[in-house]
Amino acid sequence: MTPLEALSALLLLAGAGFYLAGTVGLLRFPDVYARLHALTKADNLGLGLIALGLALQAENLAAGLKILLVWPLVLVASAAVSFAIARRAHELGIAPAGAASPVQPAGGVDQRGGP
Amino acid sequence: MTGLEGYLALFLLLNLLVALIRAARGPTPADRMLAALLFGTTGVGVLLLMAHARETVAMPLVDTALVLALLAAITGVAFARRAWHAAGRDDDPA
Amino acid sequence: MHARPDRSPLPRFSLSATLWRGGAFALIWWILAEGRADSWGIGAVTVALATTASLRLAPPGQGRVSFPGLLGFAAFFLVQSAWGGAQVAARAFRSRMDLAPALVDLPVTLPAGMARILLLNTLNLMPGTVSVELRGNRLCLHVLDHRLPVAEEVRQTEAHIARMLRVAA
Numbered sequence: 001m002t003p004l005e006a007l008s009a010l011l012l013l014a015g016a017g018f019y020l021a022g023t024v025g026l027l028r029f030p031d032v033y034a035r036l037h038a039l040t041k042a043d044n045l046g047l048g049l050i051a052l053g054l055a056l057q058a059e060n061l062a063a064g065l066k067i068l069l070v071w072p073l074v075l076v077a078s079a080a081v082s083f084a085i086a087r088r089a090h091e092l093g094i095a096p097a098g099a100a101s102p103v104q105p106a107g108g109v110d111q112r113g114g115p
Numbered sequence: 116m117t118g119l120e121g122y123l124a125l126f127l128l129l130n131l132l133v134a135l136i137r138a139a140r141g142p143t144p145a146d147r148m149l150a151a152l153l154f155g156t157t158g159v160g161v162l163l164l165m166a167h168a169r170e171t172v173a174m175p176l177v178d179t180a181l182v183l184a185l186l187a188a189i190t191g192v193a194f195a196r197r198a199w200h201a202a203g204r205d206d207d208p209a
Numbered sequence: 210m211h212a213r214p215d216r217s218p219l220p221r222f223s224l225s226a227t228l229w230r231g232g233a234f235a236l237i238w239w240i241l242a243e244g245r246a247d248s249w250g251i252g253a254v255t256v257a258l259a260t261t262a263s264l265r266l267a268p269p270g271q272g273r274v275s276f277p278g279l280l281g282f283a284a285f286f287l288v289q290s291a292w293g294g295a296q297v298a299a300r301a302f303r304s305r306m307d308l309a310p311a312l313v314d315l316p317v318t319l320p321a322g323m324a325r326i327l328l329l330n331t332l333n334l335m336p337g338t339v340s341v342e343l344r345g346n347r348l349c350l351h352v353l354d355h356r357l358p359v360a361e362e363v364r365q366t367e368a369h370i371a372r373m374l375r376v377a378a
Binding site for chain 1: 239241242290297300312330342
């Protein structure tokens with residue numbers, strides 16, 4: 001095993017570890033907001049590490065960059081979807097578990113569409 | 116290669132399965148929406164690993180992963196657009 | 210080509226924007242084709258079409274991105290997202306979960322539009338924060354642990370975005 005292959009394997013294993021963390025967080029965290037933290041942060045880092053690990057083994061520079069190109073696209077997707085979910089949860093009146101400080105209803109009346 | 120990629124792809128697939136079951140059980144509608152996130156990150160991860168694990172077979176799985184990521188990004192943006200709309204202007208909360 | 214003053218009505222054609230965007234699309238094609246030379250026939254047509262579409266849909270001259278600012282933002286983002294992943298992973302695996310979740314409400318100083326949308330989305334990937342709502346100039350965030358310096362992190366993120374998009378923070 002060359003040093004590059006070893007580094008690649010290390011990155012892949014670390015990436016899989018973060019995916020596991022995301023799943024564990026999803027199962028253990030108390031509410032939808034906290035579960036969003038698990039999926040948007042741990043899983044995205046996992047994908048980044050796996051993409052990097054695979055790119056190191058690519059045959060040429062362009063093929064490696066192609067694998068890396070996937071990551072920012074998924075980041076955009078995750079960030080946008082996460083905001084949509086959090087906002088929807090808030091609209092549905094789902095209160096965060098154990099929230100220490102209540103949110104100030106900044107700006108007054110909100111225009112929530114009824115269910 | 117060592118075949119590590121294949122095992123990791125399987126491992127991620129198991130993660131996806133467990134997470135999807137969790138998301139499907141809710142309890143709130145917002146929890147079920149988490150499934151959309153899972154296909155973006157875990158689904159793409161599985162495809163990338165399989166692309167490498169099965170590189171002898173002529174399957175352009177990296178392209179599949181790329182297209183899935185692109186669609187996820189477009190879907191996500193479309194999904195969030197209504198929410199952004201409020202953020203994009205100086206809105207008066209009347 | 211004559212020099213255009215800032216914030217003037219849009220120019221009809223900008224050679225520099227065409228070259229920059231064409232170059233960027235050509236680079237993307239090179240990556241997608243995995244460096245193969247035999248696909249440049251279709252590639253040239255695709256790059257030309259993509260450049261034309263881009264110039265039509267997003268005419269040049271509106272808000273230019275600062276390149277050093279972009280690099281600074283990218284570096285900041287990479288470090289923070291690694292830290293964010295590690296933080297969540299540590300909390301997920303700990304046998305007694307030590308969470309102090311809260312909704313916090315912070316003022317936003319970035320101007321409305323692109324800069325704010327970028328802020329909302331970046332914060333989703335940064336340590337400990339998920340954007341919940343933006344109303345007026347107040348941003349509502351869900352934080353995993355309110356004992357962490359969330360406001361400071363948001364300020365830093367705002368500063369990086371402001372430098373990159375050349376707007377006031």
